Amino acid sequence: MSDIHTRTIHKRTCHICEANCGVLFETEGRKVISIKGNPDNPLSRGYICPKATAIADLQDDPDRLRTPVKRVGDTWEPMEWDDAYREIAARVAEVDPDGSSSAFYRGNPSAHDYALVLQSRHLQRAVGARRSYSASTLDQMPHHYVQYQMYGHVSLAAVPDIDHSQHIVILGGNPMASNGSLWTVPDFRGRVRELHNRGGTLTVVDPRRTETAKIADHWVPVKPGTDTALLIAILKSVLEAKPALRPGLAEVCDDGLDTVREAVAGFDIEKLSAFCGVAPEEIAALAKPFTGDEPAALYGRMGVSVCEFGALNQWLVQVINLASGNLDRVGGTMFPKPLFDLVGLNGRGAVSTVETARGTLPSVMGETPMVAFADEMLREDAGRIRVLFVQSGNPVLSAPDGLKTEEGLKSLDLMVALDPHITETSRHAHYILPPCGPLEKDHFNMFFGPLSVRNFGAYSKPTFEMEEGAKADSDIVEELAVAVHAAKNTSAPNIQTPREQLDAMLKASPAGMTLAEVEAMEDGVDLGPLEPCIKDRLRTDSGLIHVAPPELVADLARFTQSMAETADDALRLIGRRHVRSNNSWLHNSRRLVKGPDRCTLMIHPVDAEARGIVDGDTISITSQVTSVETTAEVTEDVMQGVVSLPHGWGHNRKGLSWQTAADHAGVSINDLIDTQRFDALTGNAVLNGIAVSVAARERAIAS
Ligand SMILES: Nc1nc2c(c(=O)[nH]1)N[C@H]1C(S)=C(S)[C@@H](COP(=O)(O)OP(=O)(O)OC[C@H]3O[C@@H](n4cnc5c(=O)[nH]c(N)nc54)[C@H](O)[C@@H]3O)O[C@H]1N2
Ligand SMILES: Nc1nc2c(c(=O)[nH]1)N[C@H]1C(S)=C(S)[C@@H](COP(=O)(O)OP(=O)(O)OC[C@H]3O[C@@H](n4cnc5c(=O)[nH]c(N)nc54)[C@H](O)[C@@H]3O)O[C@H]1N2
Ligand code: SF4
Ligand SMILES: [Mo]
Numbered sequence: 119m120s121d122i123h124t125r126t127i128h129k130r131t132c133h134i135c136e137a138n139c140g141v142l143f144e145t146e147g148r149k150v151i152s153i154k155g156n157p158d159n160p161l162s163r164g165y166i167c168p169k170a171t172a173i174a175d176l177q178d179d180p181d182r183l184r185t186p187v188k189r190v191g192d193t194w195e196p197m198e199w200d201d202a203y204r205e206i207a208a209r210v211a212e213v214d215p216d217g218s219s220s221a222f223y224r225g226n227p228s229a230h231d232y233a234l235v236l237q238s239r240h241l242q243r244a245v246g247a248r249r250s251y252s253a254s255t256l257d258q259m260p261h262h263y264v265q266y267q268m269y270g271h272v273s274l275a276a277v278p279d280i281d282h283s284q285h286i287v288i289l290g291g292n293p294m295a296s297n298g299s300l301w302t303v304p305d306f307r308g309r310v311r312e313l314h315n316r317g318g319t320l321t322v323v324d325p326r327r328t329e330t331a332k333i334a335d336h337w338v339p340v341k342p343g344t345d346t347a348l349l350i351a352i353l354k355s356v357l358e359a360k361p362a363l364r365p366g367l368a369e370v371c372d373d374g375l376d377t378v379r380e381a382v383a384g385f386d387i388e389k390l391s392a393f394c395g396v397a398p399e400e401i402a403a404l405a406k407p408f409t410g411d412e413p414a415a416l417y418g419r420m421g422v423s424v425c426e427f428g429a430l431n432q433w434l435v436q437v438i439n440l441a442s443g444n445l446d447r448v449g450g451t452m453f454p455k456p457l458f459d460l461v462g463l464n465g466r467g468a469v470s471t472v473e474t475a476r477g478t479l480p481s482v483m484g485e486t487p488m489v490a491f492a493d494e495m496l497r498e499d500a501g502r503i504r505v506l507f508v509q510s511g512n513p514v515l516s517a518p519d520g521l522k523t524e525e526g527l528k529s530l531d532l533m534v535a536l537d538p539h540i541t542e543t544s545r546h547a548h549y550i551l552p553p554c555g556p557l558e559k560d561h562f563n564m565f566f567g568p569l570s571v572r573n574f575g576a577y578s579k580p581t582f583e584m585e586e587g588a589k590a591d592s593d594i595v596e597e598l599a600v601a602v603h604a605a606k607n608t609s610a611p612n613i614q615t616p617r618e619q620l621d622a623m624l625k626a627s628p629a630g631m632t633l634a635e636v637e638a639m640e641d642g643v644d645l646g647p648l649e650p651c652i653k654d655r656l657r658t659d660s661g662l663i664h665v666a667p668p669e670l671v672a673d674l675a676r677f678t679q680s681m682a683e684t685a686d687d688a689l690r691l692i693g694r695r696h697v698r699s700n701n702s703w704l705h706n707s708r709r710l711v712k713g714p715d716r717c718t719l720m721i722h723p724v725d726a727e728a729r730g731i732v733d734g735d736t737i738s739i740t741s742q743v744t745s746v747e748t749t750a751e752v753t754e755d756v757m758q759g760v761v762s763l764p765h766g767w768g769h770n771r772k773g774l775s776w777q778t779a780a781d782h783a784g785v786s787i788n789d790l791i792d793t794q795r796f797d798a799l800t801g802n803a804v805l806n807g808i809a810v811s812v813a814a815r816e817r818a819i820a821s
Contacts, residue, residue, distance in 0.1 A: 123147075129156055129640040130578035131561050132170050133230040134700055137297035137304035138563045138570070139166045140642060141173070143581055150174040150557075160644035161574045165305030167297060168698050168710065175707035176556050177582075181775045182538040183552035185587065192773070194540065194550075199589065203598050206534055206549055207605035210245055210505060213531045215606060217246020219504040223491070224252040225511020226701055232564040233592035233616035238509060240613055241595040244602040249494070249503065255487040256517060257420065259800035260428030261300055263469060263482050267667035268436055270658030272467030272483055273460045275569055276439065276451035277301045278415035279648050280309045283449040284318040285407030285414035289345055289435070290421015294329035295695040299419050302563075302570035307333065309571075321404065323348065323396075324421060325692055326720070326762055327755040338404060339757040342690045342807035344394035345418070346427045346677050349434035350382050351390040351398075352405045352416075356442045357382070359409035364443035370652055371440070374665025378437055381671050385678075393681050408442035413449025415439065421692075424806055427677055429799040433670040440665065446652040453655040456567025457575025457636065457643050458620075459627040466657055475501065480801040487801030488517045489793040495526030504531040510591070514542040515702040515768050518791040518803050519743060536591060539706070540775035542768065542786075551598070554588035557581040562620055573649075576642030577620075577633065592616050673799060688809035689725060691739070693787060694764040702766035705779035717767040717784025718751035721812065725759065726752040729813060736815045739763065741790040741808055747815060748785050761812060763787045765805070 128143045140159025144152040153171050157164035176182075186202035187194040197205075214220045222242055228234055242250070254262070262272040269276075278286055280303060291299065293306040303309060310320055310333055322331040323338045323345070331337035340348060357379055363371055391398045407414035416438050422431040436445070444450030472481035475493040479486070486494070491513065495503045506527070514520045514527070520542070527533060527546035535544035538552045553559075561578040563570075584590070589597075596613055603610035614622075621633035629645060636643055658664055698710045705711050719739060721731065731737055733752040738745050739761070748763065756762050768786025769779040788805075795804035 125151060128581045130581060131563060131576050132166065132173065133556060133561055134169050134173070134704070135297050136299055136302050136566055136569065137162065137167075138302055138566050138576070139170065139304045140576065141166055141170050143557070145581065148582055150177065156641060158641040159576070161302070161570060161572050161642060162304035163308070165308060169700060169704060172704050172707040172710050173556055175709060179538070179706060181706060181777050182555070183540070183550060183775065186552065187550050189548055199597070202549055202551060203601035206532070206598060207601035209532045210602050211605040214505045217248060219502060220245050220247035221249035221251060221494070221503045221505070222247055222507045222509060223511050223513055224250070224509045225513070225516070226253045227510040227703070228252075229565050231510070231559065231591055232562040232620065233560065233590060234509070234595065235564065236616050236619050237592040237596040237599075237613070240611070241507070241599040241602070244599040244606075244608070244610070245505070245507070247505070247507070250485050251488055251491050252485055253511060253516060254483070255485055255489070255801055256424065256803050256805065258300060258423060259482045259802040260423045260432040260797060262467065263429045263800045264432040264436060264670070266467055266469050266482070267670065268433070268664050269656055270466055271461050273464070273568055274453060274655060274657060275300060276436070276445055276453055277569055277571060277648070278417045279413070279449050279452050280313065280415070280571055281647060282413065283313065283415050284316065284412040285321070286313065286318070287321045287323070287404060287407060287414070287416045288330060289323040289348075289416070289418040290423070291417060291419030292324070292328040292330045292695060294333060295697045300569055301417060301419070302566045319407070323404070325757050325760045326694065329697070336403070338396060338400055341395040342692050342760060343425045345422045345425075345431055346434065347390040347394040347681070348396055348401065348404070349431060349438065350385050351387050351401045352408065353378075353434055353438050353441065354382055354385065354387065355402065355405035356408045356438055360442060363441070367440065367443060367445060370656065371663045371665050372660065375441065377666035377671060381666070381674055389681070408438055408444070413447055414442065414444055415449070415451045421806060424802060425804055426680070426795060426797055427673070428797040428802045430670060430673045430677060433667070437665065440663070446650045448650065452648040453651055454568050454570055454648055455573050455628060455645065455651055455655075456570065457573070457627060457629050457631065457645060458562070458564055458567050458624055460565065460568050461655065461657065462628065463623055463626060480799060482800050487796060487803070488513070489796045489801065489803050491517060492519060492522040492526040492793065495529055496522070506530050506533045508533065508535045508537070508543055508547070509595075510536060512541050512543045512702045514771075515766055515786050515788060518788055518793045518805065520768065520786050520788045521744065522793070536594060540773060541702070542771045542774065545771065545773050551594050553591040553594060554584055555582070558584045558588060559590050572647055573645035574642055575636060577636045579637065669799060676798060686809060689812055690760050691741070691787070691790065691808040691810045692760055692762050692806040694720070694762045696764060699764070699766060705767070705769060705782055706776035708778055711778060711782045715749060715782070715784070717764055718749045719812065720751045720753050720756040720762040722756055722758040722760070723752050723754060725761070725812075726750060731812070731814050737812055738815055739790060739810050739812050741792070741810045743792050744789055746785040746789055761810065
């Protein structure tokens with residue numbers, strides 16, 4: 119802990135994104151003097167991105183709430199913690215004693231707070247809430263679904279071994295901005311430089327010439343939502359070039375590859391090519407790394423997950439890596455064996471269905487899809503959500519149809535938000551419970567070890583002592599759980615501290631270390647590069663990879679049908695991430711929002727000209743749901759027929775606490791997106807490829 123006069127260097131893991139970089143915080147008292155990358159961290163090797171500096175802004179944020187608050191009319195009244203717990207618990211017991219009308223929504227920062235993940239389960243049990251929603255059905259359910267079906271565990275992911283690969287092909291991912299997702303790959307730029315130094319190649323398939331496409335050897339534009347065609351075409355080339363599985367893989371696979379071969383045989387390359395807008399020669403070039411012998415990895419991320427065929431796409435990605443012999447191969451895609459083994463410690467997860475206001479929907483990992491969220495609050499029958507806990511999330515800006523989500527939130531009998539701010543979402547809460555600053559919490563990379571490009575784990579101690587009266591997220595949910603049990607007269611279980619639970623789980627993982635041992639290694643525990651290990655990792659009953667799960671093979675027919683539908687000629691709206699932003703919640707950092715407005719609509723010059731739009735014009739974007747206005751950015755970096763607007767903006771709502779964010783409001787892309795479209799297998803929302811018209815503001819809305 120720091121004392122007021124001395125400067126101290128603290129080592130921690132950055133909690134903002136999945137890259138999990140090691141950071142050095144130099145402090146004097148409670149002041150952060152400098153923030154640098156930790157060169158001794160074997161995973162991130164000294165790299166940090168500009169967002170790391172925002173950690174000091176988050177810690178010192180003058181707008182952040184310091185006590186619980188309660189909404190009274192149009193104002194917020196500060197409260198003591200015990201009073202807040204008692205009042206909330208009494209309301210829970212009164213409104214929904216059995217929990218059947220209660221739900222939780224967990225946002226993205228939850229995944230970066232191991233202690234909150236562990237303790238939040240206790241609050242949900244105390245409330246008895248059976249419905250869980252999270253950002254996962256806006257983001258990644260196709261990955262979990264396919265991992266469950268093929269490998270027998272929702273968390274068993276094969277990640278590209280970029281440090282030893284010769285060819286990396288990325289579909290719908292932009293790690294130069296996102297720093298990698300479901301692929302913990304800090305210093306992506308440096309790792310690509312090394313790939314290039316080895317004579318390797320990087321290819322990016324994306325409707326936008328992204329920051330990643332700009333450092334790649336090839337950029338292949340693709341029509342939004344059509345990657346399935348591209349993937350089928352690549353797979354056909356691979357199956358032709360490599361009719362049999364390589365030894366080593368053949369023994370761990372069932373005979374599903376024959377089924378796959380039959381299922382894709384009828385697809386015609388010319389038709390696939392016309393559908394996705396990628397020429398047959400381009401498709402052949404894309405397939406080449408996978409028909410040759412050098413190690414190669416195919417990786418598909420949000421652009422191919424948050425669409426109508428998310429699971430089908432992720433399955434095809436896996437099958438291409440498998441059939442080309444690159445799965446479980448050095449330089450191909452491999453299963454990490456982390457310090458903390460989610461796969462070994464937890465049950466396999468589940469794939470089932472759930473009854474909702476929208477009828478029966480898929481349910482992966484026990485969740486209800488976010489596309490049903492607003493309707494579940496607005497329904498009028500006994501199934502209505504009446505009590506909602508929003509834990510570190512901002513669904514008004516992050517989930518489709520923000521306006522409908524707000525209507526839903528307004529109809530709740532009790533809403534409790536765990537959030538440092540009065541946000542677009544939490545402004546509808548009856549109570550907001552704010553956690554301490556990020557530097558007052560400890561950290562462990564629970565979910566990201568299993569996704570890292572090295573076998574790795576790291577624990578960081580709190581950098582600062584807790585401010586007086588402050589509480590960590592995990593303490594808040596635990597204390598509230600106890601209060602709810604008391605109000606309902608149910609007996610509270612004996613709840614272990616997060617550290618005790620982490621220690622037990624670390625000991626039960628293959629490396630078998632104690633938390634004390636891990637904590638002593640402040641640069642992280644490096645268990646070395648990824649290694650082939652598929653035999654010990656598979657969790658299917660048969661012990662074999664299910665190459666052709668029937669649900670996925672059957673989904674090819676749904677895709678064939680969609681190819682036959684006539685497409686309209688509307689512009690297609692896609693999202694965009696920027697390295698200085700993170701979803702909705704870093705816009706209160708002055709350091710990060712400075713510079714030109716980032717919430718612009720990128721539009722190709724030909725599309726702009728056709729509408730009389732010039733760069734910098736105020737334009738309106740109209741979808742089925744509503745219209746929003748923003749500034750046009752005319753650029754060839756987005757393909758013709760496609761427009762791009764980032765998500766996470768739209769701080770133009772009233773009554774927010776984040777003043778700097780409100781001064782850089784932007785508009786919310788999710789106000790434009792409806793909840794009707796989703797991936798039929800996983801219920802994941804469709805957030806890209808939205809039909810819109812764009813017009814200069816002064817003119818009538820027409821495209
Ligand atoms: N159109 C479109 N929509 C998208 C996406 C897209 O690409 N396009 N991306 C989707 C994806 S991938 C995701 S993950 C979701 C994210 O969706 P959400 O997780 O719902 O949204 P965030 O914007 O990350 O909001 C995080 C909230 O947590 C709060 N917060 C920050 N730190 C802490 C903390 O330490 N404790 C607590 N209690 N709260 C904290 C912030 O103030 C903020 O209100 O958005 C999705 N929405
Ligand atoms: N700086 C920053 N970093 C972040 C975040 C952030 O908001 N800002 N968010 C974090 C979170 S929660 C997540 S989940 C990850 C996401 O990490 P990524 O998936 O790497 O991030 P995106 O920028 O959403 O990349 C998706 C890409 O898909 C493209 N795309 C859209 N539609 C299609 C399509 O139909 N086909 C193809 N092939 N491509 C398409 C988009 O143009 C975009 O470049 O990033 C994380 N890291
Ligand atoms: S890439 Fe940036 S935001 Fe992500 S962990 Fe590293 S420093 Fe933090
Ligand atoms: Mo995400």
